[in-house]
Amino acid sequence: MKYAIAFDIVDDRKRYRAVKVLLEYGYRVQKSVFEAFLSSEALTECAEKLKKIIDAKVDSVRFYPLCRDCETKVAVMGIGTSVEKADYIIL
Numbered sequence: 001m002k003y004a005i006a007f008d009i010v011d012d013r014k015r016y017r018a019v020k021v022l023l024e025y026g027y028r029v030q031k032s033v034f035e036a037f038l039s040s041e042a043l044t045e046c047a048e049k050l051k052k053i054i055d056a057k058v059d060s061v062r063f064y065p066l067c068r069d070c071e072t073k074v075a076v077m078g079i080g081t082s083v084e085k086a087d088y089i090i091l
Contacts, residue, residue: 003043004064005034007054014053018061021049035066 005022009015009032022028025046026036038046043063050061066074 001039001043002035002037002066004029004066005036005046005061006064007032007050007059007061009054009059009061011055011059014055014059017053018050021046021053 003026005026007015007018007022009018019028022034022036025038025042026034029035036042036046047061047063054061
């Protein structure tokens with residue numbers, strides 16, 4: 001399933017570490033927003049890694065599932081492109 005992942009992390013170092021984790025799973029579409037295609041296992045794994053980084057008292061990370069119908073209705077204004085799922089991987 002495709003997810004939009006948004007974060008608000010106060011500490012610069014923690015924010016950098018969270019971005020590194022999110023880049024393992026998806027693509028940065030804005031400074032604090034990523035899009036990713038995640039299986040339920042990958043979603044759990046990503047969330048667990050982020051949970052170890054953030055301070056739950058001051059930081060937040062949100063995973064928004066995008067259903068297929070919603071995915072087709074995403075509008076992009078300005079710079080940036082839509083992130084599409086590839087049916088193949090080039091190694």
